[in-house]
């Protein structure tokens with residue numbers, strides 16, 4: 001009943017694992033629930049006995065005795081209920097922590113393209129970490145009820161039989177009807193729950209986009225479109241919630257009525273048995289109360305089956321993220337002054353122009369400018385070098401392939417600053433210190449190199465200035481310089497800078513680039529962009545041609561080695577043409593860098609398959 005699907009089913013596997021993690025508190029909650037239910041079930045029996053034997057005129061001792069027994073049972077029931085709820089809450093809390101930290105770990109270990117493809121949108125990812133996890137927790141919290149239901153059946157079947165066989169027949173007649181109801185409704189409920197979960201994911205994505213893009217879209221009068229889109233998704237959530245509620249209410253009402261009908265039949269049959277003298281009035285009272293308990297148990301059973309159906313859907317959605325390929329990578333020693341070699345680096349996305357292959361070689365102290373027309377793939381290739389998007393080809397540092405490194409290590413070796421960097425809510429200092437604690441001197445040096453010092457001097461709170469939601473309380477140029485200073489504080493031997501001076505005026509840009517050049521004398525720096533100031537300071541230019549059209553058949557995003565060798569090298573370092581080298585796929589995970597965490601906002605792309613569709 002708890003897991004009726006195959007153990008290999010990802011949702012069942014995850015539910016089992018979650019339960020295994022919290023087996024201690026769960027078993028304690030089961031113990032307390034058993035105590036509670038035993039006391040609860042004894043109460044109708046005590047009442048029946050009190051009516052038949054305890055309450056007699058002129059004998060207060062019997063009434064007192066049963067009154068005391070009743071009070072003792074009530075106290076035990078109260079204590080049992082407290083223990084049950086306490087441990088069940090602890091179990092679901094622990095499971096929540098475990099599930100959320102696993103989700104976070106999985107998200108941090110995988111590239112953003114794969115993540116987006118699996119989840120549809122990042123907004124949907126949020127739903128998985130919130131609503132879906134909560135749904136699993138509701139199931140865990142309610143699991144102990146199965147023990148209560150089982151105990152009720154175990155005690156009541158022989159107990160009712162002991163009262164009178166006829167009453168047992170009446171009670172037993174409810175079983176096939178309940179079984180039938182429970183065959184029909186759970187699959188229907190599960191399907192509706194799945195549709196509702198998808199609708200929640202879509203609405204969450206729309207809300208995310210609404211918050212991120214509202215300001216820029218207001219400027220072009222497009223804000224109403226986002227609001228309408230959100231309303232549309234909300235209406236869909238409402239419609240699907242109602243559809244689920246219809247199934248749930250019909251199921252619950254039908255199942256709840258069956259034991260009540262049995263009570264009616266039992267009153268008729270039991271009333272006759274009382275008049276015939278076969279059973280006592282107390283026994284009939286006990287039967288009616290027990291059948292009331294059966295009604296409650298059936299109700300609980302329906303609720304738990306509903307929880308299970310919803311939890312399966314939620315666990316399946318969570319498992320889709322947890323099961324993302326993230327091979328374990330042992331720590332490999334990488335020599336700091338090593339050469340960066342990129343060979344045949346190619347990114348393919350369904351329906352998009354092929355980007356790459358890129359070949360280059362850079363030594364410590366070298367500055368390379370990656371230039372080319374808009375949309376030719378500069379940002380994409382920088383991200384591919386940083387292992388942030390799946391790509392084919394090889395990227396090695398000091399002879400070690402970057403896709404073989406564990407994310408922690410990669411994070412320390414390769415720094416990446418995107419064109420539109422993301423700042424976290426907090427102060428400038430909070431953002432600068434994301435890579436870890438630094439001395440005030442180190443902070444001041446990085447701020448100076450990034451040209452941030454005049455900006456800090458102009459702000460009343462300096463480093464303690466609040467940057468606002470996603471850095472919105474700073475100017476574009478200030479945000480870029482904070483992100484640059486933050487990357488410098490990581491002291492990576494390879495620094496990938498995507499148009500990081502695009503928002504700076506000419507004088508500030510020249511000053512920042514000069515300081516940067518000096519500060520990165522022993523590092524490899526690749527700067528993407530169109531800036532003449534960058535070009536003037538670079539040792540070499542790698543000019544990318546205009547993008548090539550992709551073939552109409554949606555190309556896979558991982559190039560096969562055969563396909564790769566057929567590609568013409570259209571991208572070579574100036575002055576040192578090299579042919580593309582086919583290499584193993586390097587769709588390696590990358591740790592979340594502060595600038596490009598996988599949860600960084602990204603508009604949903606209509607080219608990605610929706611959740612549930614097979615991914616490429």
Ligand SMILES: Nc1ncnc2c1ncn2[C@@H]1O[C@H](COP(=O)(O)OP(=O)(O)OP(=O)(O)O)[C@@H](O)[C@H]1O
Nearest residue numbers: 349352353355373374375376377378379380381605
């Ligand atoms: N997440 C994504 N999903 C699908 N396609 C993408 C994604 N990001 C970029 N692209 C596509 O990849 C191609 C290269 O984009 P990229 O941003 O790398 O170009 P760029 O040379 O940096 O452009 P710009 O000079 O305008 O910054 C474009 O056709 C773009 O549409």
